[in-house]
Each structure stands twice: as C-alpha cells, then as structure tokens.
Amino acid sequence: MNNIVKYKEYWAKVEFDSEDCVLHGKIEGISDLVTFECDSVCEVQREFENAVDDYIDYCQRLGKQPEKPCSGTFNVRLPPELHRKCMIKANQQGVSLNKFIGNALEHAMISDGRSKIELHMHMDRIINENDISRIPQNFATYNATNQPSGKLRYTQNGKIS
Numbered sequence: 001m002n003n004i005v006k007y008k009e010y011w012a013k014v015e016f017d018s019e020d021c022v023l024h025g026k027i028e029g030i031s032d033l034v035t036f037e038c039d040s041v042c043e044v045q046r047e048f049e050n051a052v053d054d055y056i057d058y059c060q061r062l063g064k065q066p067e068k069p070c071s072g073t074f075n076v077r078l079p080p081e082l083h084r085k086c087m088i089k090a091n092q093q094g095v096s097l098n099k100f101i102g103n104a105l106e107h108a109m110i111s112d113g114r115s116k117i118e119l120h121m122h123m124d125r126i127i128n129e130n131d132i133s134r135i136p137q138n139f140a141t142y143n144a145t146n147q148p149s150g151k152l153r154y155t156q157n158g159k160i161s
Helices: 041-062 080-093 097-110 129-134
Strands: 004-007 010-013 015-017 022-026 035-038 117-120 143-146 151-155
Touching (some): 022 041, 035 041, 080 097
Antiparallel strands (some): 004 010
C-alpha cells in the first residue's frame, strides 16, 4: 500500500478521516502549512498538485521564495560517546563528520538496515582466536565464527545475522 503522493519536488502522506469521510494530506518537509483534501481516491493526485501549485503561486505573489523540502541539512542528536566515536572514525577515514554520517546513512538505505560482512575462505583446519591476527586489517574489529560450510562470518558484537 502506498499512501505517498509526489509532485515537482514535494510530497505528502495521504490519510483517511473516518469522521468526515475525506482523504487529506499536507506537504511534508516544509515549515509552511499546505494541506489538501478530497472525497475520492481518484481526486487525490489532482488535489495535491493543485495544493503545490497554489503554494508556489502564493509565495510568488508575496515575493517569498517557496520552501523546498529536504534541503540536505538536518540536525542529528547523538549520545556524546557515539558522537566521539563517529568523529574518531571519520578522522581515521580522512573524511568530515558530515561525509562519514552521510556514508553511514547511504549504506543503511542500501542494505535496508542490515549489516553483514562475509569473508569466504577455504579452510583445512578450524580457525581459533590466534588466527584472527591474519584477518585483513579492515576486518579486525569484527568477531570471527567458524561455520560448518567452511565460511567465516564476521559480524559486529559477535551476532551472526
């Protein structure tokens, strides 16, 4: 089910009001309040587009620049310890904190929030803790678990997903 409508650079979430028997929504991602409503599903996109166009026209008549949703800037509140760890990691990678956080968010969107790194190795013996030093440096912070299939799975905090 998709209840998001898009037009130009704007988007809105459509909701149903059972009390008034109407569909309604508001433009998300801007501080101005721009709403729309209609009686049928067939009218939703048209009413939303009308609301966007009316908003843009109204701003032009006032000599005001219409707000754009998702400007690329937002505040993130983190626990101080996580903030410190991110700063250190960004510094180690030679990138800014903004770039580091952006990369992490992009990775989360690509991986759908799941993080799993697998290193496939042919093994002729069981891997033990002493063998971890042979793991490539970029895997050093991960825990290794020997799998019956001969695959080593490296996961953070020792949890295999």
